[in-house]
Amino acid sequence: MPRVDPKSSLHVLGLAFIALVAFGATSAGDEPTKSDAYDKAPTVSIEPRIVDAQQAFLKAPTAENSQGLRQKIAWYLDREDADTALATLRKLRKRDAPHGDGLDLAMLAVASAYFEQGNRDRSAALLKEVIDRYPKSPTTSRAMLMLAELYGAKQDAKSYVHWLKRCAEFEMTEDTRTNLMDTDNTRSVAFQRLAAHYQNERDYLQAFKYWRAWSPRSWCGNCLMEMHEIRARRMSECIPHIDDHRFAVKCVLEDAIRFRGDYGQQRLVALYADADQLLDLLRIAGELAKREKQTAAERKIELDRIDTTSKFLQGAIVAETLRKSDDVHGLVRVLADKSFSAAVKEQVVAILAQGGDRVALAVEMAMRRSQAAERQWLLNALAANPSDGAFDALVKIAQSDIEFALNWYLVDSLAKRGERGLETVKRLTTHADPQRAKAARDLLARIDAAKNNPARDAAQRPVADAAKPDPASQPKPPAKPVHGSLPKTLADGLR
Numbered sequence: 001m002p003r004v005d006p007k008s009s010l011h012v013l014g015l016a017f018i019a020l021v022a023f024g025a026t027s028a029g030d031e032p033t034k035s036d037a038y039d040k041a042p043t044v045s046i047e048p049r050i051v052d053a054q055q056a057f058l059k060a061p062t063a064e065n066s067q068g069l070r071q072k073i074a075w076y077l078d079r080e081d082a083d084t085a086l087a088t089l090r091k092l093r094k095r096d097a098p099h100g101d102g103l104d105l106a107m108l109a110v111a112s113a114y115f116e117q118g119n120r121d122r123s124a125a126l127l128k129e130v131i132d133r134y135p136k137s138p139t140t141s142r143a144m145l146m147l148a149e150l151y152g153a154k155q156d157a158k159s160y161v162h163w164l165k166r167c168a169e170f171e172m173t174e175d176t177r178t179n180l181m182d183t184d185n186t187r188s189v190a191f192q193r194l195a196a197h198y199q200n201e202r203d204y205l206q207a208f209k210y211w212r213a214w215s216p217r218s219w220c221g222n223c224l225m226e227m228h229e230i231r232a233r234r235m236s237e238c239i240p241h242i243d244d245h246r247f248a249v250k251c252v253l254e255d256a257i258r259f260r261g262d263y264g265q266q267r268l269v270a271l272y273a274d275a276d277q278l279l280d281l282l283r284i285a286g287e288l289a290k291r292e293k294q295t296a297a298e299r300k301i302e303l304d305r306i307d308t309t310s311k312f313l314q315g316a317i318v319a320e321t322l323r324k325s326d327d328v329h330g331l332v333r334v335l336a337d338k339s340f341s342a343a344v345k346e347q348v349v350a351i352l353a354q355g356g357d358r359v360a361l362a363v364e365m366a367m368r369r370s371q372a373a374e375r376q377w378l379l380n381a382l383a384a385n386p387s388d389g390a391f392d393a394l395v396k397i398a399q400s401d402i403e404f405a406l407n408w409y410l411v412d413s414l415a416k417r418g419e420r421g422l423e424t425v426k427r428l429t430t431h432a433d434p435q436r437a438k439a440a441r442d443l444l445a446r447i448d449a450a451k452n453n454p455a456r457d458a459a460q461r462p463v464a465d466a467a468k469p470d471p472a473s474q475p476k477p478p479a480k481p482v483h484g485s486l487p488k489t490l491a492d493g494l495r
Contacts, residue, residue: 047088054092055101082113086126104139108146115150124150138174141167141186148193163198164190168213183217195234204241211235212251235263240478241414245271246493247426249486253284253493256309257291259301265309266347269316273324275481278317280488287490302315307341315344323351328359332366335377345377352381357389364393372403379404383413391417395424407439415443422447 007177053072057065089103089110098452107130114123127150130143151159168190175185211234216227218341242248249271252264272281276339296303315334324331334340334348352359367378382390382397394414404410411428414421428440487493 012234025271049089050088050092082110082117085113086110097388104134104137108139108143109489111143111146115146120150120154136172138172138186141170141173144170145186145189148190157197161194164194164197168194168210183219185217188214188217198235199238202241203242204238208238208242208251210234232263236267239264239267240270241476243479245479245481245486249493250495252309253288253490256288259292259295259299259306259308262307262309262312262343265312265316265343269313269347271481272486273320273484276483277486277488278320280486281313282317283488284490284493285310285317288313291490307343311341312343313387315340317345319344319351326363328355329366330350332362332378332381335381336366336370336374345380349377349381349384353384353386355385356387359389360385360387360393363390364397365398368400368402371403375402375404376406376409379406379410379413383409383416391420394421398424398428398436399431404436405435407433407436408442410436411439411443415447 045490050069050072053065053069057069085106089106092103107126109125111123111126111130114120114126124147127143127147131140132148134140144163148160148163148167151163170187173185174188175183191210191214191474195207195214198204198208198210199207211231214231216224216231218224218227239248240253248264249268252268254260255264256262269278269283272278289308292308292310293303295301318340319331322334331348335345335352340348352363357424363381363385367375370378379397382394387410394410394417398410398414411425414424414428425440425443429437429444431437431440487495
C-alpha cells in the first residue's frame with residue numbers, strides 16, 4: 001500500500017497559511033496580528049476587505065494583487081471555521097472572470113482544514129472541485145498531489161496512483177515550499193512517490209522509469225549531491241530486475257553521455273558478460289569515450305577529475321576477463337594499480353571475496369610486497385573474504401610491522417570476526433606501531449562503553465532467532481540475455 005509522507009502538503013499547508021497571515025498583517029498594515037485578533041476580538045467583518053482585494057485582482061490580476069487576496073483570505077480562514085470560510089468563498093465566485101477569480105489556493109486551504117478535522121470525503125470533494133474549476137492553474141497540480149495523499153491515508157492504492165499520475169502528467173507545476181529548504185515542485189514529488197510505490201510493489205520497470213524521470217533540485221550543494229546519490233542507488237536496485245535488456249542498455253548509455261549518474265555500470269558489464277559480448281562492450285566503451293569528451297567540452301567539465309562510464313567499462317571488462325580466466329594474481333594486481341578507478345576496484349574486491357583460502361594467500365603475499373599507499377584495497381579484499389585462510393592472513397598482517405594508513409579499519413575488520421578477532425585486537429594494544437596500538441585500545445574502549453549501556457547494547461545485539469525471509473517473497477533472479485542479442489555499437493545501443 002502507499003506510504004504517505006508525514007510532512008505532506010496536507011499537513012503543512014495550514015502552517016504555510018499561518019505564515020501568510022503574519023506576512024499579510026505586517027505588509028498590508030490594515031490587519032491585526034493573530035494574537036491581536038484573539039486578544040481584541042474584533043467585530044468588524046473581514047469579508048468586505050476580501051471583496052475589495054478580489055476586485056483589485058480582477059481589475060489587474062498581477063502576482064502582487066493575487067498575493068494580497070490570498071493573504072486576506074488566509075487571515076479570514078485562520079479566525080473562522082472551515083464551513084464559514086467555504087460559504088464566504090462561494091459568495092465570491094466569479095464564473096466569467098477571464099483570469100480566474102483568485103480563489104484556487106484559498107479553496108485548497110479549506111480542503112486541508114477539512115482533512116485535518118477528519119472529514120476526508122468533504123476534503124476530497126473540494127479538491128476535485130478545484131481541479132475542475134481551475135484546469136489551467138498551477139494550483140491544480142497541488143490539488144492532485146493532495147488528493148493522492150488523501151487516498152494514500154485511506155489505503156486506496158488505485159486512487160493514490162491515479163492522482164499521482166495525473167499530477168505527474170499535468171502540464172503545469174507549482175513549487176511545494178513545505179519548508180525553507182524545500183525547492184521541489186509538485187511534478188517532482190509525484191515522480192518520487194510513484195517510483196517508491198512501484199518499487200515497493202516490485203514493479204521494477206515502472207519504478208526505474210519514474211526514478212529516472214526525477215530531476216533532483218536544491219540550492220544546497222550537499223543536499224543536491226545526496227539526492228542524486230539516492231536516485232542512483234534506487235535505479236541501481238531496480239535495473240537488475242528489468243528483463244528488457246536493450247532498454248536497460250539504452251538508458252545507461254544515454255545517461256552516461258549526459259553525466260546523469262553511474263547507476264547501471266556494473267549491470268552493463270554483467271549483461272554483456274552473460275551474452276558473451278565483452279568485446280562488443282569494449283568497442284562501445286571506446287565510442288562512448290568520444291561522446292563523453294564532446295559533452296564535457298560543451299559543458300566545460302574536466303574529464304580528468306571524474307570517473308567516467310567509459311573508464312569504468314574499460315577497467316571492468318579487464319576485471320571480468322580475469323575472473324573468467326580465473327587469474328587471481330591478475331585481479332590482485334588490479335587492486336595495486338593506480339590506473340583503475342575505485343569503482344572497478346570495488347568490483348574486484350567483490351570477486352576476490354568469493355575466492356576462499358587460495359585468494360587469501362595471494363592477497364597476503366601481494367600485501368607484503370606492495371607499497372603502503374597500495375595496501376588499503378588489498379586489505380579490503382581480505383576483510384571481505386569470509387574464509388578461515390583470510391582471517392589467518394589478517395592476523396599475520398596485523399601482528400607484523402607492515403604499515404597501514406587506516407589502522408582503525410584493520411582492527412575493526414578483526415573485531416568483526418568474533419572472539420578470535422577480539423583476542424587479536426587485545427594483543428595489538430601493545431603493538432610497536434603506536435597508531436595501531438591506539439586504534440586497538442580505542443576500539444576496545446568503545447566495546448566496553450556499549451557493554452556498560454544496556455539499552456545501547458540491546459539495540460546493537462543481533463536477534464538470534466529472527467525469522468528468515470520467505471523465499472517466495474524474494475524478487476525473482478534477473479533474466480539472462482540470449483548470446484549475441486545485445487547492441488554491438490553505441491549507435492545501436494542508443495536506438
